[in-house]
Amino acid sequence: xxxxxxxxxxxxxxxxxxxxxxxxxxxxxxxxxxxxxxxxxxxxxxxxxxxxxxxxxxxxxxxxxxxxxxxxxxxxxxxxxxxxxxxxxxxxxxxxxxxxxxxxxxxxxxxxxxxxxxxxxxxxxxxxxxxxxxxxxxxxxxxxxxxxxxxxxxxxxxxxxxxxxxxxxxxxxxxxxxxxxxxxxxxxxxxxxxxxxxxxxxxxxxxxxxxxxxxxxxxxxxxxxxxxxxxxxxxxxxxxxxxxxxxxxxxxxxxxxxxxxxxxxxxxxxxxxxxxxxxxxxxxxxxxxxxxxxxxxxxxxxxxxxxxxxxxxxxxxxxxxxxxxxxxxxxxxxxxxxxxxxxxxxxxxxxxxxxxxxxxxxxxxxxxxxxx
Amino acid sequence: xxxxxxxxxxxxxxxxxxxxxxxxxxxxxxxxxxxxxxxxxxxxxxxxxxxxxxxxxxxxxxxxxxxxxxxxxxxxxxxxxxxxxxxxxxxxxxxxxxxxxxxxxxxxxxxxxxxxxxxxxxxxxxxxxxxxxxxxxxxxxxxxxxxxxxxxxxxxxxxxxxxxxxxxxxxxxxxxxxxxxxxxxxxxxxxxxxxxxxxxxxxxxxxxxxxxxxxxxxxxxxxxxxxxxxxxxxxxxxxxxxxxxxxxxxxxxxxxxxxxxxxxxxxxxxxxxxxxxxxxxxxxxxxxxxxxxxxxxxxxxxxxxxxxxxxxxxxxxxxxxxxxxxxxxxxxxxxxxxxxxxxxxxxxxxxxxxxxxxxxxxxxxxxxxxxxxxxxxxxxxxxxxx
Numbered sequence: 216x217x218x219x220x221x222x223x224x225x226x227x228x229x230x231x232x233x234x235x236x237x238x239x240x241x242x243x244x245x246x247x248x249x250x251x252x253x254x255x256x257x258x259x260x261x262x263x264x265x266x267x268x269x270x271x272x273x274x275x276x277x278x279x280x281x282x283x284x285x286x287x288x289x290x291x292x293x294x295x296x297x298x299x300x301x302x303x304x305x306x307x308x309x310x311x312x313x314x315x316x317x318x319x320x321x322x323x324x325x326x327x328x329x330x331x332x333x334x335x336x337x338x339x340x341x342x343x344x345x346x347x348x349x350x351x352x353x354x355x356x357x358x359x360x361x362x363x364x365x366x367x368x369x370x371x372x373x374x375x376x377x378x379x380x381x382x383x384x385x386x387x388x389x390x391x392x393x394x395x396x397x398x399x400x401x402x403x404x405x406x407x408x409x410x411x412x413x414x415x416x417x418x419x420x421x422x423x424x425x426x427x428x429x430x431x432x433x434x435x436x437x438x439x440x441x442x443x444x445x446x447x448x449x450x451x452x453x454x455x456x457x458x459x460x461x462x463x464x465x466x467x468x469x470x471x472x473x474x475x476x477x478x479x480x481x482x483x484x485x486x487x488x489x490x491x492x493x494x495x496x497x498x499x500x501x502x503x504x505x506x507x508x509x510x511x512x513x514x515x516x517x518x519x520x521x522x523x524x525x526x527x528x529x530x531x532x533x534x535x536x537x538x539x540x541x542x543x544x545x546x547x548x549x550x551x552x553x554x555x556x557x558x559x560x561x562x563x564x565x566x567x568x569x570x571x572x573x574x575x576x577x578x579x580x581x582x583x584x585x586x587x
Numbered sequence: 588x589x590x591x592x593x594x595x596x597x598x599x600x601x602x603x604x605x606x607x608x609x610x611x612x613x614x615x616x617x618x619x620x621x622x623x624x625x626x627x628x629x630x631x632x633x634x635x636x637x638x639x640x641x642x643x644x645x646x647x648x649x650x651x652x653x654x655x656x657x658x659x660x661x662x663x664x665x666x667x668x669x670x671x672x673x674x675x676x677x678x679x680x681x682x683x684x685x686x687x688x689x690x691x692x693x694x695x696x697x698x699x700x701x702x703x704x705x706x707x708x709x710x711x712x713x714x715x716x717x718x719x720x721x722x723x724x725x726x727x728x729x730x731x732x733x734x735x736x737x738x739x740x741x742x743x744x745x746x747x748x749x750x751x752x753x754x755x756x757x758x759x760x761x762x763x764x765x766x767x768x769x770x771x772x773x774x775x776x777x778x779x780x781x782x783x784x785x786x787x788x789x790x791x792x793x794x795x796x797x798x799x800x801x802x803x804x805x806x807x808x809x810x811x812x813x814x815x816x817x818x819x820x821x822x823x824x825x826x827x828x829x830x831x832x833x834x835x836x837x838x839x840x841x842x843x844x845x846x847x848x849x850x851x852x853x854x855x856x857x858x859x860x861x862x863x864x865x866x867x868x869x870x871x872x873x874x875x876x877x878x879x880x881x882x883x884x885x886x887x888x889x890x891x892x893x894x895x896x897x898x899x900x901x902x903x904x905x906x907x908x909x910x911x912x913x914x915x916x917x918x919x920x921x922x923x924x925x926x927x928x929x930x931x932x933x934x935x936x937x938x939x940x941x942x943x944x945x946x947x948x949x950x951x952x953x954x955x956x957x958x959x960x961x962x963x964x965x966x967x968x969x970x971x972x973x
Binding site for chain 2: 276283284311314315316473474475476477478479480481503508509510511513514516520521523524568569571572573575
C-alpha cells in the first residue's frame with residue numbers, strides 16, 4: 216500500500232520545515248519526501264493548509280504497562296530496589312494503551328518504563344501506540360535503563376531491612392551496585408550484573424534516572440561524573456537550579472508533567488532555561504509522567520506549550536517531541552524524523568499544536584497504516 | 588476617590604449579546620464605573636491597553652489550593668475531615684492557607700476568583716467558599732461563604748470508608764448515604780419550620796441553604812454516577828452542578844433536562860476502566876449547544892492553576908467556539924455560584940477584577956496576561972517588552 220500525503224507544511228523533526236511538501240509512503244516506511252512527488256497508484260491524502268509532523272514519542276511512559284485494575288501495577292516490581300534485568304516488554308497491556316487514543320495528541324510511540332520505586336527498575340521497551348497487531352508494534356526492547364534516586368526508592372526496601380531509607384542510602388546503594396557488578400569476574404556475573412556492566416561500561420543503552428529536586432539532580436550528576444553512560448534526568452523539575460552541571464555533563468532532560476501538583480509554583484520553574492541547554496547540545500524531551508506515574512495524552516502537548524510559552528522556539532520544541540526522544544532511546548534510525556527509509560509514523564494536524572490550541576489531528580498514520 | 592481609566596483595549600465584556608469592541612473602562616473605588624468608547628476622566632490614572640484584550644478576571648470554580656499542599660515530601664491534606672461520611676458543617680475557610688504559592692500563579696495568570704472546596708473523601712465533604720486570589724487574610728478575601736454544599740460520589744468516599752470496612756464502601760452505599768442524609772435534612776428543616784425545635788445538628792444546618800435553593804450543591808461525580816446525582820438532587824429540588832463530569836457525552840439528555848450546571852475538568856488524566864473510562868472534553872460543546880451552563884475547572888493543585896489555559900485550549904481544539912469558551916471561565920461560573928452581580932463580566936457596578944491580555948488566552952498558546960487588577964488594585968504587571 217502506498218500513500219501520498221500531499222501539499223502539507225512538513226516539519227521534518229530535526230528543526231527543518233518544508234512548505235508545500237509531499238510525503239510518499241510504501242508499506243510501513245517513508246519512501247520519499249519532496250515537492251511535487253508523482254506516485255501513480257498511491258492513495259492521496261490531501262494535507263493542504265495542514266501541518267505535518269513525525270509521530271511524537273514519550274520516552275518514559277507507564278501507560279501501557281500498568282495493567283490496571285490489577286492489584287499490583289505491572290511496571291512496579293519493587294520487591295527489591297535493584298532489578299535492572301526486568302524487561303518491560305513482558306508487562307505490555309495493549310488495551311490500556313489503546314484506551315488512551317494517543318494518536319489524537321500525535322503520540323505514536325512510547326517507551327514503556329518502570330515507576331520510580333526502584334533504584335534500577337528495569338529496561339524500557341519502545342512500542343507503537345496504535346491499535347495494530349502486537350508483532351508490528353514493538354520497536355525496540357532494551358531501549359534504556361530506568362533508574363530513580365527519588366524518595367520513591369524507599370518503597371522498595373522491605374526485603375533489605377529498611378535500607379535504603381535516606382537519600383544517602385540511595386546513592387550509597389547506587390555506588391555499591393555498580394562497584395560489585397564490575398568487581399565480579401565477567402564469566403561469573405549474574406544476569407543483573409551483566410545488564411549493569413553492559414549499560415555502564417559498554418553503553419548498550421542510555422540511562423533514564425528520575426531525579427527531581429536539586430539534591431537528587433546534583434547527587435546523581437556527581438555520582439555519574441566519570442561514567443561513560445549517557446544520563447537522562449527524568450522529571451527534573453529543578454533542572455534550572457543545576458544548569459551549569461547539566462551543561463557540563465551533557466545530561467539529557469526528560470521533563471515531567473509540568474502542569475501537575477503545583478510544579479511551577481513549588482519550584483519556581485523557569486522553563487526558559489531549556490534554551491540554554493539546547494544551545495549547549497543537551498537533548499530535551501517530554502513525558503506524560505510525574506513521579507513515575509503517567510497521566511493522559513493531553514499532558515504531552517501541554518508541556519510542549521509551556522516550553523514554547525517560556526521562550527523556546529517552536530521548531531526546537533518539535534525536536535523535543537520527536538528527534539531527541541528517538542535518539543535517547545536509540546531508535547533514531549527508525550523514528551523521530553520524516554525522512555526516506557524511516558517508519559511512516561506521521562500526524563497531519565490542522566494547525567501547529569505548539570503555537571495554537573486550534574490544532575486537531577486530521578490524519579494519523581502509524582507503520583504506514585492510516586489510523587484516522 | 589480613586590479613579591483608573593483603562594484605555595483603548597479590545598473589550599470582551601461577557602455581557603450577553605454585546606459584541607467585542609475597542610473601548611475604555613473607568614474604575615472607581617474598586618468597582619467598574621463605566622465601559623464604552625472614548626470615556627473622559629481627566630482626574631483618573633490611565634492604564635494604556637492599546638492592542639491588548641481586556642477581559643473580566645477569570646474564575647476557576649473548583650479548586651483545593653491552600654487546602655492541599657504539595658510543597659513537602661509528604662502532601663498535606665486540610666480538605667478532608669472524612670472521619671464520618673457526613674461532614675457537611677466543615678467550613679473550608681478554616682483549612683485554607685492564603686499564602687499558598689499557587690495563588691500567586693493564579694492571579695499572575697489572570698485568575699482573580701476561585702471556588703475553594705473541601706473534599707472529596709467523604710459524601711458530604713463540607714462547605715465551599717468563593718474568594719479572590721489576592722490578599723492576606725482568607726476571611727477578607729472571601730466573597731461568599733458558604734457558597735456551595737460539596738458532595739462526592741464514587742471512588743473517593745468509597746475508598747475512604749472501604750479501608751475502614753464501614754458504610755459506604757460501595758457506590759450503592761454512597762447513594763444510600765446521599766438519600767438518607769437528604770431525607771434527614773429535609774425532616775430537620777420541616778421540624779424547624781413547624782416550630783418543633785429539633786435538637787441542633789450542625790451538619791443538617793449546613794444542608795438547609797441547599798434545600799432552600801439559596802446555594803447549590805456541587806456534586807463530584809463521573810460516568811453513571813451522574814444519573815445518581817441527578818435523581819437525588821431532583822427528588823430534593825436542590826440547585827446543583829455536576830463536578831468533573833467525565834463521560835458527560837453519554838448523558839447529554841439527562842443533564843440538559845435536569846437543569847443542572849456542569850463544572851468540567853480536569854482533563855489530562857489517563858483513561859482506565861471505571862471513573863476514568865471516558866474523559867470527553869468534547870462534551871462541553873455538546874452541553875453548551877443545549878443551553879447547559881458549563882464551567883471549566885482545574886481541580887488545582889491536582890492539576891496546576893496555569894493549566895486553566897490548557898483546559899480552555901482543549902475545548903477549543905474539540906471545536907467549541909472561542910468566545911463560548913471564554914464564558915466558561917468567566918460569566919458561567921459566576922452565574923453558577925450566584926455571584927454574577929459582582930464578578931464574571933465587565934459591567935458598571937461590578938468588582939473591578941480586570942485582566943489585560945496579549946493574544947487570545949486559550950487559543951494562541953503564547954498568549955499571556957500583562958496586568959491583573961483585583962478590586963481596582965493592580966496586583967500584577969508584566970513588563971511590556973518581555
